[in-house]
Amino acid sequence: MDRRFHPWRWTMLKEQLTTPDRRCFLNTSTGECVKVHIPELHDHRLLALTPEGLLVLVHDCKYIRLLNPLTRHLTHLPPLTKLLPPEDHHKLSEDYICFDVEFRAWGSGIANDDSTVLLCFNKLCIIGMAKPGDDSWNLLTYPDGTTMAALMFQGRFCCVNRSGVMVLEMGAHQPPHLKLAAKLSMRVSPIADSVHLINKCGELMLVHRRCGRLTARNKSGRRYDAYRVDFDSGTLFPVKTLGGTAVFMGLYCSLSVPLGGFPSGSLSADTIYLRFDIRERMMLKAGAYHLADTSVQLPSSLVPRPHTLIDCLSFSKTVSE
Template sequence: MLRPCLSLDPAAPKLLLGGKTLADQQQQQQLVRQKRDWSNLGLIAERVLAFDVADYLRFRAVCRPWRHCSTEPHTHGGLDRRFHPWRWVLLREPLAAPNRRCFLNSFTGEFIQVDLPELLDHELLAVTPEGLLVLLHDHNHVRLLNPLTRHVTELPPLTTLLPSKDHVMLSYFNIDDFLATGSGIASDDSTVVLCFNRFRILGMAKPGDDHWILLKYNHDGFTHTPLMFAGRFYYVKVKGVMALQICPNQPPRLEVAAKLNMHVSPISEGLHLVNSCGDLMLIHRQIVPFTSPDKSRYQYDMYRVNLDTGTLLPVKSLGGSAGRAMFWGMHCSFSVPLEVFPSGSISADTIYPSFDFTERSLLKVGAYHLLDGHIERPSGLLQRPNTLVDCLSLSNTVDDE
């Protein structure tokens, strides 16, 4: 725990206290100042920030001298990655205050509650991989909110991205049409990529721009989960895993990053991109015949996307020294290490589908073990957190039905 410190230069007492002379008291104060060696405090602040911005904000809250030796987040742009809460996952369980939200640290298992008054008059379109919230005000004005530093970044309005024939959709706004999964910060650290997968369009803009650069794409019905990964936009089509290239003085373009080398039917199968602790993964979701009572009609095959060779490598493990689990949503996903949660609460190398997936409600698939295809039945079918798994599964559920 960080404790408030005393003033660095307390006023020298003018009276004799406790039988000590003024010189004795001054000497004692000098010894205290020598023990408080603040010369490396700036370096400590940098190391705290490199680990987690939430700890950094706690560090700055200790006292005024600690704030003076550390950087004020608001003096830097909202796209400065040092201050992004990329470790924190927004949870959806209801809290007492309408603008209060709970966040989970996917590395440590810590929970915090944050008041976000912006949610009272903004629509939440997406949470980026950096932990920023994509907000929409008055059905037109796009903003990025850092939920921990409260830094707001203004972006061009939607009317500069959508074709004029689609502007009427903004007047009877439906959040399902404007889910912006796949949005995030490009690798140049200055460009925001805004993705509307339902419209199959990408918008690219920098803070201060007056309009979005439009790029259309075709996902062949495969991409349920476009993804920003390591500063690049990815989605899937028949050709393979496609990646967005943004180069200086060149128009943005999409190119093949990895070939599928498999036949996929968009009717009975699906391809989902996920980030598993720094690895780009592809989940192949398909219907298979019943084989035994503990098997699902759905089978999930996972592949690691090797961007160096442009190939897919089948995997049965999510990695981690003590194992990891994947909480998988139709629109967003995250993985967590087992050691930060109570023993037995979640299983290693296991996929937990969100409430968005029909197999959870219709076929009662609560968990799928990659190693042997074994399934676990969900503890509850309603969208309310009964267990830790339910709470985490609800966090990446977008469908409100």
């Protein structure tokens, strides 16, 4: 498996005037930008970016490939027809209007055996597991109600359900299954709240987005409580700091950003910035949440294209290291 893009902590920027087959990647550790020619984007759809820096692509709504955008190495995987039951094959069509929604693949990546690819479709509540050269996917279905922000953390698939943080176990002598790794220590409303997993520089964090009280410092009515996931004790520990980093949090994926590679004052430490798919950001009520004093910073505007560094990172397609 070609993973030479892995040392980067990077995000693919949204550019309004970009050519169809070129993308700009921002190294969030150094602030360096690289433009990459990706001719596969002419006839493939981009489903997700993996923590290893690989692009999850689909051709003709069926054929899954992993592309390393720097080395041009392309890995072929079993088609989606080997993952979905026959009664769902009608979804694998250009005419199926919900394809781009149901087949978002955030949470996909390479398992810690360095050869198994995990393909996650959270809307469909399925995980497919396969190695290059396999003819079919090993399928795991899981109950609805799991957080949309599933992710790969240190080669392990993680998500959240009503019980807590779940981790995918893949043993040689038992079928793949989700195992409870840390219990939830708070009540989560399935209607009003959301839960987000974030890889903060090698440490797994959980953010509980919930309703709060309207105050002079917080007119959005939202709180964002942060917790550190402790796998040894199986518990969540509340924190008031992100270790000096900033987090850009979206419904489907989030990104932690160290401040050292960017101009002083362009980002605030220990701050959760809301991406443009978060409702309160769209309603111009909350742009950033400062953990230390629980204050909310209003967004400057709802812009149709990025203008500032914060806008660029809020619009970007993100992965964590």
